[in-house]
Amino acid sequence: MSGRISRIGLRAVARILPRWFRASASSEFETAAHACVARERARFGRLGVPWAWWCIVLDTVISSIALRREARVSRRQAASGSHGHAGGSTMEQLTLDTRRAWRACWRQRGFTAVAIITIALGLGANTAVFSVVYGVLWRPLPYPEAGRLHRIASRFPQQFQSPFPMSVPEFVEFRDRTRAYQDVGAYYIGEVTVGAETPERTQRALVTPELLPTLKVAPVLGRIFTPDDSRPGAADVVTLSWSAWQRLFAGDPDVVGQQVRINDVPHAIVGVMPAGFDLLDRRVDILQPLTVDPATFPGSRAEHYVFLIGRLAPDVTEAQARADADRLQREGDLLPAAEHVLNSGHHPIHIEPLGAQLVADVRGPLLLLQGAVLLVLLVACANLANLFLARADTRLREYAVRTALGASRRQLFRQMLAEGLLIGALGAGAGVLLAQAGLSTLLAVNPDAVPRAGEIRLDRAVLMFTLVVAVLTAVVMAVVPFARLRSPALATMVSRSESRGVAGGPARWRSLLVVAEVALAVLLVSGAGLLLRSVWNLTHVDVGFDRARLTTFSVVLPGASYDAARRSAFFADLRRRLRVIPGVEAVGSMSGLPPLRSMNVSDTDFEHIPNDRPHGEPPIENVDYFQTVSVGYIEAMGIGVARGRVFDERDTTGEPTVIINAQLASQFFGERNPLGARLKPPFGGFTLPWFTVVGVLEDVKQGGVAASSGTELYMLDDQITRLAGQSPSQQHLVVRSGRSTAALAPTLREAVMAIDPTLPVVGLRSMDDVIAGSVSEPRFLSMLLSIFAMVTLALAAIGTYGVMAYLVTERRREFGIRLALGADRGRILRLVVGRGLLLMFAGLGIGLAGAMAMGRLASTMLFGVSAFDPVTITGVAVLILSVGVAACLLPAWRATRVDPLITLAEIR
């Protein structure tokens, strides 16, 4: 059967060959082809058959093209009876054209280099940025049929804009009652300490057994979690990520069944995930089953900490899924509000495609960047057009002479095309190299500036697009001058003593191109300027504390071996040891490190605000941030005290006290004096005694340097431990010292090791670095935009130079006559520079108008600077004009060096 198919196939392939050839070799062709297939099968096994077929088809196609061409050539030779040059084979002609093009390009090395650099810059930038945009925004997530995955969350529209996690009971209800999703799993991601001898902090995801089947991802070793694993009291099991497996167990194939310590508790390894597996770009290293205990549900309805991932059932659309969620919410509406269930009023369901929220923040900036590089490409194209027009002018005479000597229009066209192709190909090659280098540099310098950075690479589709655009641009540019060869003026040019170009049209076009280039450069430069100022503002914003000379790190105590009292004692001991290090001025500790904390939003009971909620319901006054601190913390951080006092040693054993920030004071106390007022934080279900407010601090940025500060409550670690039996397991230490972070680091590590050598020191760095790290995204964006702005500016300068140089060449004779008649050289200089400045001003005007229009669009990305910022606009204008003058000066200087005697002699 297969023999017959292959015979039919071979006969079809043979039909590609010219008929006359087939007639003599047809049957043998088939025999030989069969022999080839057998030969390759013997060589490669089963794969050899398709390989042989591929080779046979390719060989037949190539050969038949060659055969037909040879036949045509010999026919033509027979007809003309000559072996003339023009009749050479296409191959020879092609070689000849390429050689000529190469020679022409080599003769004008300067021009060729500039053209290639221009293409390379435009395309390199475009390819690199498009690769980023594609990798981050558009490449599907690495799960099968990722488009059918949704992230499902809840919302509290009265309190927050952004989606909020669900509670475990809500997840179970959703999973059991949804009709739109075939699988629904839940996860919670947090940090844990892994290992025993050299423990490290890493990301751990608690997942329900449904999660991996929902994602359609299976472990490469071992098993997935079963419902038994998530029962309360189940054995401690763990699945490792590929990289954790490599790192902790050196890829040991017998890892399943071994033990690994997580937060100092031994866990049995049951599986290893495939390489590249991750949950929403969080670099998850450890998977553990999330305990689902229905016995605790009545009391845990308000504990929102899991997000859901659902896979749409076959044939269900996103709209149907939303309708189904509506149905569930309406069922919740029927229950009393106090039941705390999902309902359409104050606790609706939120559905979005998986990964959408991951890139939501960078979508705008990345698209802006893509727009910016398209402008760069546009400028590069304009510049290229300019260069080729200028060159055509100088070569018009050459073409005219060659036409006069009998070159056909066809031959001239071919040569121009060949030159365009050559330059385009070289430029594209350089552009790809540039893109590759640029991309790897960017990712190496800023690995965390964009989400999904691991999935960014130079894409084949992007590369193809780049090559096509490059070659097309160069070809169009090269061939455009061809249209002008029609000009009747051409014939008369041969007799001219000097090539003067065809005045008027092209010169005007070229001036327009320069104006456009300058305008685009202004657009980019002012955009970059505004962003740079934003970043400067962001890094110099008043964060509410004195960040100079401040070093911070954190220590996490495993719950298994440290209870609340031991935790508190540990940090007190550590602070004591740090304080005696030479050069250390002040030490403090806190539970949350500014400026990028997630909100605590906890209900707080204020004595002066009556609680009218039903009995047993918590008060609705939410405080954004809770900060558990040590005595001496406020002084160490240098936070300004607005009213009252800070914590001191009396408070560790005395009456319960709290300190609030200014925003909390104004939001919950208004005109009242907060000092002496009393409130209850939600520890232990409001069974604690009242806490008295003893001080008001200046606001500290907790939710990002660009955001408003939020309400904040400071409590003393010793009091919370004593009264509520709670103490944060992770504390951030701050050390104020004249010594640098690098110099302090070893001593700080030794102090921790001296108490417990198994504890890792996490995130040791200066507070300046912490702040700078919180603005890495805008910094990355402004850095890129600045590079593109500089490239555009350089291109615009080259364009201006080209036009002015051309102008000077064209008017050389005029300048000569003027000089001969006694014009002074300064006047000529002013004339040329003035002409250039005219173009600059035109471009500047258009560009600034465009920049203001664009600025309004980009205003969400600006911080502390308006889109019409006069300083930036002035700076841009000065920069552009000085670059313009610089670009005009060389041609202008050459204009003044014109020797009137030579010019006059030329005219005769």
Add this chain to the structure above:
Amino acid sequence: MLMALADGELHGLAIMNAVLEQTHGAIRLWPAMLYRNLDRLLVLGYIGELPAKATSMAGSPRFFRLTPLGRKACTAEAQRLSDVVETARSKRLLGKT
């Protein structure tokens, strides 16, 4: 291909296999390439086609043999390559055999 025919008359498929053997698998001829090159060698007069035998049926393979001109060309090429090898050896680019 000329070298393959130096031993005697061969048909196309045999030439293909001989070339593969001579070059230790380095040159793999494919059918269209094979017959196109045979055609060219015929036109150049380096090889000749044997007249079909009376007993042969339609579609039986064509046999080729080297012409004196082809033998000369083959010898010249081999001589040239041998000279190249000699030169390379004299410059110690190759080891002694």
